[in-house]
Amino acid sequence: MKPQNDKTGLIVPDVARRRLIAGLATGFGALGASVLLGGCDRLVTSDAAQRVVGSTQKLTQAAQRLVASRESLAREFDASQIAPTFRTNGTTNPQQAAYRRLLADGFSDWQLRVGGLVERPASFSLAALKAMPSRTQITRHDCVEGWSCIGQWTGVPLTQILDAVRPQDAARYVIFHCADHVYGAATPYYESLDMVEAHHPQTILAYGLNRQTLPVANGAPLRLRAERQLGYKQAKYLMQIELVDSFASIQGGKGGWWEDRGYQWWAGI
Numbered sequence: 001m002k003p004q005n006d007k008t009g010l011i012v013p014d015v016a017r018r019r020l021i022a023g024l025a026t027g028f029g030a031l032g033a034s035v036l037l038g039g040c041d042r043l044v045t046s047d048a049a050q051r052v053v054g055s056t057q058k059l060t061q062a063a064q065r066l067v068a069s070r071e072s073l074a075r076e077f078d079a080s081q082i083a084p085t086f087r088t089n090g091t092t093n094p095q096q097a098a099y100r101r102l103l104a105d106g107f108s109d110w111q112l113r114v115g116g117l118v119e120r121p122a123s124f125s126l127a128a129l130k131a132m133p134s135r136t137q138i139t140r141h142d143c144v145e146g147w148s149c150i151g152q153w154t155g156v157p158l159t160q161i162l163d164a165v166r167p168q169d170a171a172r173y174v175i176f177h178c179a180d181h182v183y184g185a186a187t188p189y190y191e192s193l194d195m196v197e198a199h200h201p202q203t204i205l206a207y208g209l210n211r212q213t214l215p216v217a218n219g220a221p222l223r224l225r226a227e228r229q230l231g232y233k234q235a236k237y238l239m240q241i242e243l244v245d246s247f248a249s250i251q252g253g254k255g256g257w258w259e260d261r262g263y264q265w266w267a268g269i
């Protein structure tokens with residue numbers, strides 16, 4: 001994928017951007033419809049994908065929060081609908097030296113650091129996370145580049161981590177800092193959720209995919225699954241979680257790597 005400088009001087013993968021625009025164009029006229037033949041599919045003509053580069057973010061978020069309760073669940077699927085191979089996208093094999101070292105040791109030295117606006121900052125080893133109560137869910141991942149894929153994810157509900165570190169009243173967003181610099185960018189991938197999505201029962205930190213250890217290509221050792229949100233929200237290669245009251249001081253200030261390059265922050269499906 002050939003990166004290209006955009007107006008802001010940021011590196012944007014040209015192919016990804018063209019695919020997004022093509023995906024959006026083919027989606028019109030089929031609002032909310034999706035072709036689902038099982039497993040991974042070309043598609044996704046969801047209205048969410050069409051909204052990503054639109055200007056209706058605030059309205060959409062408010063409307064979705066009105067009709068869908070804080071707890072309403074994303075659809076879960078049957079085991080027979082799981083794709084044989086879960087598709088990969090973005091970074092699939094981080095080259096950063098720190099990540100290579102952790103991978104070489106089977107992530108035995110890896111720790112998830114959790115801090116920012118919390119009463120009790122803490123670090124969690126992979127073993128500690130795996131010892132906590134887990135949730136397994138079979139869901140469909142929708143990427144705005146025009147594909148979807150059904151997979152079974154196992155991990156720790158983010159709520160449990162937040163309960164352990166005790167967010168301060170001022171905390172409004174949870175930032176997910178990743179190990180990889182996608183498409184050779186100068187800064188690592190990152191994403192964010194608000195507190196409602198962070199506490200949602202289907203928001204988990206996943207270490208398992210289809211009953212196996214999460215593969216490197218899909219974000220080992222730990223990735224976010226926030227099932228009411230589009231693919232770019234599902235941060236892989238998690239290193240650190242930070243609670244903040246605003247995005248202003250984080251990278252481009254828009255709450256995510258793709259958001260800093262024009263995607264909408266609200267990515268509710």
Ligand SMILES: Nc1nc2c(c(=O)[nH]1)N[C@H]1C(S)=C(S)[C@@H](COP(=O)(O)O)O[C@H]1N2
Nearest residue numbers: 087088089090091143178189218231234236
């Ligand atoms: N750290 C990191 N997380 C990421 C990305 C990435 O490049 N780096 N790409 C995002 C996008 S656009 C998608 S569609 C999904 C792809 O996840 P997959 O490789 O498991 O399919 O990861 C998301 N999370």
Ligand SMILES: [Mo]
Nearest residue numbers: 143144231232
């Ligand atoms: Mo994506």
